[in-house]
Amino acid sequence: MKGRGPLTEEQEAELAELQSKEAQRKQQQTEGKAKYRRARKAEAARVVVLEELAGREELTEELAAELAELQSKVAESKQQKAENNARSRRARKAEAARVERCGCGRCRSG
Numbered sequence: 001m002k003g004r005g006p007l008t009e010e011q012e013a014e015l016a017e018l019q020s021k022e023a024q025r026k027q028q029q030t031e032g033k034a035k036y037r038r039a040r041k042a043e044a045a046r047v048v049v050l051e052e053l054a055g056r057e058e059l060t061e062e063l064a065a066e067l068a069e070l071q072s073k074v075a076e077s078k079q080q081k082a083e084n085n086a087r088s089r090r091a092r093k094a095e096a097a098r099v100e101r102c103g104c105g106r107c108r109s110g
Helices: 009-055 061-102
Strands: none
Touching (some): 009 061
16 A cells, blocks of 8 residues: 555554464465475376386286376376476567566666
């Protein structure tokens, strides 16, 4: 609230509550992302173990089905990660090109 003067007590209380809620939301989001990453890593590790068993011809039908399912999930995750990385690279290149074209001097300092 720049330029509007000091906050009232009510506004300060509301702002503190909103900041608290935002901090809590960010914490939950961080925890959720970490849980997701751990699950993906566990799937990839399980694929390695099952593929090792398959190489020694020690897979049961049930384990073979699990391996097939996990392989497709891991492949999908890798593909999605590659697409996200490519999208991020394109965005960074576009931003660099925009800054280069701007020429104002302020954009380059950031």
